[in-house]
Amino acid sequence: MSTENIIDGKAFAAGLRERVGREAAQVKDAHGLTPGLAVVLVGDDPASAVYVRNKGEQTREAGMQSFEHRLSADTPEADVLALVEQLNTDDDVHGILVQLPLPDQIDEQKVLSAINPDKDVDGFHVTNVGRLWTGGDALVPCTPYGCILMLKDRLGDLSGKRAIVVGRSNIVGKPMAALLLAESCTVTIAHSRTKDLAQRCRESDIVIAAVGRPEMIKGDWIAPGATVIDVGINRVDAPEKGMKDDGTPKTKLVGDVDFSEAAEVAGAITPVPGGVGPMTIACLLRNTLVAACRQNGIEPPAI
Numbered sequence: 162m163s164t165e166n167i168i169d170g171k172a173f174a175a176g177l178r179e180r181v182g183r184e185a186a187q188v189k190d191a192h193g194l195t196p197g198l199a200v201v202l203v204g205d206d207p208a209s210a211v212y213v214r215n216k217g218e219q220t221r222e223a224g225m226q227s228f229e230h231r232l233s234a235d236t237p238e239a240d241v242l243a244l245v246e247q248l249n250t251d252d253d254v255h256g257i258l259v260q261l262p263l264p265d266q267i268d269e270q271k272v273l274s275a276i277n278p279d280k281d282v283d284g285f286h287v288t289n290v291g292r293l294w295t296g297g298d299a300l301v302p303c304t305p306y307g308c309i310l311m312l313k314d315r316l317g318d319l320s321g322k323r324a325i326v327v328g329r330s331n332i333v334g335k336p337m338a339a340l341l342l343a344e345s346c347t348v349t350i351a352h353s354r355t356k357d358l359a360q361r362c363r364e365s366d367i368v369i370a371a372v373g374r375p376e377m378i379k380g381d382w383i384a385p386g387a388t389v390i391d392v393g394i395n396r397v398d399a400p401e402k403g404m405k406d407d408g409t410p411k412t413k414l415v416g417d418v419d420f421s422e423a424a425e426v427a428g429a430i431t432p433v434p435g436g437v438g439p440m441t442i443a444c445l446l447r448n449t450l451v452a453a454c455r456q457n458g459i460e461p462p463a464i
């Protein structure tokens with residue numbers, strides 16, 4: 162199998178972080194402004210803790226300020242809301258990200274809605290959802306934005322292309338569809354009730370998989386030369402790697418696309434891991450820079 166059609170998300174994300182860092186340095190020189198990102202972590206979920214630590218490190222590496230707020234798992238909702246309110250009014254904080262999921266006693270939607278939309282670097286606030294669909298100055302959810310950047314890098318102008326988004330969640334599928342529409346693609350949004358899904362995919366120049374089902378999309382669902390972006394992250398047993406000390410098989414990550422089959426026909430394809438995943442934090446840094454510029458009346462860089 163040739164590797165020319167594999168999109169290296171890790172390298173692309175590193176390049177994006179570097180560009181954001183350069184632009185942030187320019188903003189600092191020209192305007193004395195250092196963008197700041199506040200991340201709120203409630204509880205001690207190990208995966209979230211690793212993710213928050215990586216965000217902090219990469220924020221500092223890009224020359225921005227990182228503010229990390231770690232609260233215990235039994236923190237009452239009112240305390241989280243009070244912290245969000247404090248961050249909303251803190252002029253050093255330009256982006257606020259509340260790490261999901263939140264513990265059961267906290268209403269996620271209530272917390273996300275409390276974030277000032279201009280600091281909502283995750284792009285989940287309804288105001289940003291509305292701005293995205295109406296062509297306004299939205300802060301766009303990071304994962305779909307990363308997908309669009311990779312697509313434009315590979316394909317250039319996306320105008321007129323037939324794109325299918327498999328998955329309609331608020332955090333990936335729907336914003337992905339809005340972004341493709343904004344690029345003048347003809348967009349199909351598919352979901353668990355879609356009929357003839359394989360055929361719908363086969364008719365598409367661009368296939369975005371955001372389902373959460375390991376290797377569901379097969380090679381013969383992909384038109385020769387089509388571009389495939391696999392957002393899925395699924396942990397599955399990998400007995401071929403041997404057994405763990407507890408006698409259960411070792412595991413590995415796979416996407417929603419059967420990579421080995423699809424890579425034989427696709428014009429370009431993202432692997433899992435190393436495709437879409439690394440782009441998410443890079444786009445978060447980009448959103449923080451954009452938010453900081455807008456809050457200070459500065460034209461944001463076009464990245």
Ligand code: NDP
Pocket residue numbers: 304327328329330331332333334351352353354355358371372373374392393394395437438439441
């Ligand atoms: P959700 O579970 O919220 O949504 C899954 C979507 O897939 C739903 O719209 C569902 O349809 C659809 N679906 C489920 N089964 C089928 C099927 N058999 N055929 C067609 N459609 C189906 O997931 P998310 O959007 O949050 O995440 C999707 C994947 O992306 C996950 O693997 C997740 O881990 C990954 N992810 C990766 C990120 C990254 O790389 N940084 C970030 C976020 C997510 P319906 O609405 O009808 O139920």
